[in-house]
Amino acid sequence: MKKIIAIDLGGTSVKIAIVSQQGQIIEKWSLPTMSQQKGQLIVPTIIEAIISKLEERKERVEDYLGIGMGSPGTILKDGSVKGAYNLNWVNPHPVKAIFQQEINLPFVIINDANAAALGELWQGAGKGCSDLVMLTLGTGVGGGIICQNRLIEGSSGSAGEIGHITIDLSNQFQCSCGKKGCLEAIASARGLTNLAKVLAKDYQGSSSAYQAFMVSQTIDAEKLIKAARAKDDFALRIFDEFTKYLGLACSYCANILNPDRIVIGGGISNAGTYLKEAIENHYQHFVFQPIKDQTQITLAELGNDAGILGAGYLLLLKESGK
Numbered sequence: 001m002k003k004i005i006a007i008d009l010g011g012t013s014v015k016i017a018i019v020s021q022q023g024q025i026i027e028k029w030s031l032p033t034m035s036q037q038k039g040q041l042i043v044p045t046i047i048e049a050i051i052s053k054l055e056e057r058k059e060r061v062e063d064y065l066g067i068g069m070g071s072p073g074t075i076l077k078d079g080s081v082k083g084a085y086n087l088n089w090v091n092p093h094p095v096k097a098i099f100q101q102e103i104n105l106p107f108v109i110i111n112d113a114n115a116a117a118l119g120e121l122w123q124g125a126g127k128g129c130s131d132l133v134m135l136t137l138g139t140g141v142g143g144g145i146i147c148q149n150r151l152i153e154g155s156s157g158s159a160g161e162i163g164h165i166t167i168d169l170s171n172q173f174q175c176s177c178g179k180k181g182c183l184e185a186i187a188s189a190r191g192l193t194n195l196a197k198v199l200a201k202d203y204q205g206s207s208s209a210y211q212a213f214m215v216s217q218t219i220d221a222e223k224l225i226k227a228a229r230a231k232d233d234f235a236l237r238i239f240d241e242f243t244k245y246l247g248l249a250c251s252y253c254a255n256i257l258n259p260d261r262i263v264i265g266g267g268i269s270n271a272g273t274y275l276k277e278a279i280e281n282h283y284q285h286f287v288f289q290p291i292k293d294q295t296q297i298t299l300a301e302l303g304n305d306a307g308i309l310g311a312g313y314l315l316l317l318k319e320s321g322k
């Protein structure tokens with residue numbers, strides 16, 4: 001059976017994998033993202049890596065169903081990517097056109113958060129579900145929505161931008177998108193520092209996390225969650241606000257979409273059950289009560305492989321006409 005080439009493009013590295021139609025990763029490797037020279041070298045380097053891998057495996061393009069790719073930024077209808085600032089692709093970059101010139105295979109491309117959602121649906125926390133929302137908590141907050149096994153892309157490809165729901169009206173939290181009060185400005189790695197700045201203003205208690213913050217003026221997500229677990233007062237206050245806004249955002253997703261699962265992934269989700277339960281406690285208060293138990297919050301299961309598997313799955317869905 002033909003295999004799939006799957007690519008997960010990130011700001012510092014590109015992960016490439018050969019994936020079976022059943023979702024097994026047959027071979028996986030990575031290379032640095034060549035984002036210099038306005039990102040012009042990124043795609044040619046990936047194409048070169050794929051061609052030499054096929055030679056090494058003594059395979060031909062005909063052994064493959066196609067190529068699926070996940071990328072940061074906004075994906076346009078013609079397969080160009082724009083607004084991927086960490087790749088230096090500010091204006092539309094014709095990713096699909098370059099691939100199709102060099103490799104004669106079907107090619108699909110989606111936003112990386114959407115790829116992660118599809119990956120979890122196929123092989124991870126959403127296996128067996130038809131409706132799933134994924135929130136990726138990292139430097140920012142990514143979102144992906146799947147309804148009835150279909151990725152919701154919206155009229156211009158920007159559906160699922162859950163990170164930019166305005167969730168706080170106090171005007172204290174500046175988001176990278178230019179707006180204030182976005183979920184991402186509060187419930188991401190960057191958002192934790194924003195929360196700490198606001199909460200430190202009139203903090204009176206005793207806390208070593210507070211003292212450390214007053215010196216560094218930044219919050220490290222992993223350390224913060226560890227301190228909250230150890231019952232540090234200031235860390236607990238930040239953690240409670242952080243999970244409150246996430247619980248609120250999850251309730252919006254549940255009320256609008258009623259998915260089987262809301263999957264929490266990304267680096268911050270490594271905090272595991274402690275984080276999940278705290279979000280759940282807030283979620284239970286905010287959500288429309290009849291769906292409280294139907295739409296469950298779960299942790300992602302695939303870690304770094306979610307993007308690769310999702311990109312591969314999208315190609316499989318498109319090629320099988322679904």
Ligand SMILES: [Zn+2]
Nearest residue numbers: 164175177182
């Ligand atoms: Zn925003």
